[in-house]
Amino acid sequence: DAGVTQSPTHLIKTRGQQVTLRCSPKSGHDTVSWYQQALGQGPQFIFQYYEEEERQRGNFPDRFSGHQFPNYSSELNVNALLLGDSALYLCASSFWGGNTIYFGEGSWLTVV
């Protein structure tokens, strides 16, 4: 039973560029959430997708956008990258209506 998988694992981008991160949820899960974890901090909720729609959003600017596909996989897009966007981006999956979420290994983004 595959867990939550994310790609790429590491990437380096330049300020002002755009990045796309990808996530496949745990088998049987239909809801995907994205979190940003800065070094030494707890994860912060970015947004949640279910039935290909953004259902909830945390306190992140519109530069952060996402998408969910019919197979429940998801993408996180960040435009106009800032140095402060450097972080570990975690994807988590769950059942819709369920609290329990499972994290992937994350994508380490460094903006230079």
Next chain:
Amino acid sequence: GENVEQHPSTLSVQEGDSAVIKCTYSDSASNYFPWYKQELGKRPQLIIDIRSNVGEKKDQRIAVTLNKTAKHFSLHITETQPEDSAVYFCAASKDNGGGADGLTFGKGTHLIIQP
């Protein structure tokens, strides 16, 4: 929105002793409280969770207690072992009638088990 405070930021205990990490939350509507363990460079892993209709939950050496009136919850680890060394995060969320809200995390506790 929800605010979760976690203490202490660093906790050092002797191997075999107990460790207690405490969290408080601000939103009285929150009803789900998980704890995650994160080893260096790894993903957060769920170790135990509790819902607001339960006051205490135990799983082997790990237990969580919840005081809804005071809006605080605690993680208790007994008979600590070297492999318990990690950063522990508490979190809170609530059901919103459809899906559950995103989790609000504390800032984490770095637990160090001294041999």
